[in-house]
Amino acid sequence: MKAAVIFQRGEMPQYTQDFPEPIANGEDEILISVKAAAVKHLDKSQASGKHYSVKDNIHQAKVPGGDGVGVLADGTRVFALGVSGMIAEKAIIERSRMIKLPDGIDNITAAALPNAVAGSAMALQFRAAMKAGETVLINGATGFTGKIAVQISKYYGAGKIIVTGRNERTLQSLLTLGADEIVPITQDDENFVFQIQQIHNNTPIDIVIDYLWGHTAELILEALKGKGAFTHKTRFVSIGSVTGDKIQLSSEILRSVDLQISGSGLGSWTKEEMQKLFKEIIPEMFQLAADNKLKAETETVALQDIERLWDTEVSDGKRLVVTI
Incomplete structure (x- = not known):
């Protein structure tokens, strides 16, 4: 599959056309077709190995991107946290950590907002x-x-x-x-x-x-x-x-x-707070955006151009979103 892949810790991702497609393990995991994934400070920090959540991990070639928007086999659009990296054509997600998108919100905005x-x-x-x-x-x-x-x-x-x-x-x-x-x-x-x-x-x-x-x-x-x-x-x-x-x-x-x-960050939230984030807070904000009551400015980059724009600092408070 086509994907952005970090082969060595600290290097920027490379556009690859034949990276192995991830395989779902367990009943809660499903494969989705990814349509958009935001590039966040968290993604860059984890990719570099500097973020506290990955500092002690053994590095393997991997796809960056902790979350994104994709389409299920039945055509349902969802936002989800990735079990595998999301800046790729395919990704594994958990059923319990996905949110169905409301009508009226586009994939790019939906990918940009949750973080x-x-x-x-x-x-x-x-x-x-x-x-x-x-x-x-x-x-x-x-x-x-x-x-x-x-x-x-x-x-x-x-x-x-x-x-x-x-x-x-x-x-x-x-x-x-x-x-x-x-x-x-x-x-x-x-x-x-x-x-x-x-x-x-x-x-x-x-x-x-x-x-x-x-x-x-x-x-x-x-x-x-x-x-x-x-x-x-x-x-x-x-x-x-x-x-x-x-x-x-x-x-x-x-x-x-x-x-x-x-x-406030990864590791500081309780399970109950995370459940509320997925069941109530993010869906509410998605609906506000769908109703044009929450504004999110974005800049897009195609997957094949990820190497050129990975380290770009997007101006004026915009979020960089990779379209796939």
Whole structure:
């Protein structure tokens, strides 16, 4: 079969026309014809062997892509997690981890959305326990997942949404998606901290959804630092580490403010939360997209061109989707 294949750890995938077709094992596994699969930071990190979920694995030639959209033998369109890699003509999936697509959503959008939904809705619902009317700060909102997080926060009833980012044009566009205030990370540290402090003083920040970590996370935590008086509780949820995997955190911050720090990602979710993601959250977001109430911008690449575009950074918060 035609597929993108990573033959050596750390190398980019190569387009191959005669890779062996995967074989289903067990009653829960079925073979599907793949139509679209998104290329995500997670896929690239796992492919390179750097992601914590695969660091100790013995590398074998394999197809990347953890999920995608395909067609069952009876013609039903589904989104599913792959048992085998999904950036290929065929893939093995589990019946228990597939979602039938509603009419009105195209394969490309359906392939692009789920990872971003998991990277925002799971944090908002289960780690931050968001309530309607709360103030949400999204650090790194100009990426694809950040833009989805803005819309989901609004859908969940956020009273105010503050967004940070580097791309000024994309930051401004977030105001049309539901953001209320923008904080450029291109300004100097002192002004960045001051702007966050002013916002926090006027409308206390209940939740921080963080996709960047690194230096901006340090600055936001510094802005939340108390001065010995009673403080407003803030739930800080780390989801990504685009600008650095480590931070320096002063113990004074932890002692001076009512702060909850947690993470949201593979391994941190319970089985019950994962079941809700597949049975309720993603289907609900698919329907919103089908009804044109959730916007997802994408850029497509044909399977045979995967080598040329694998390492491309898609601009303006779009998701790269491989069509098959």
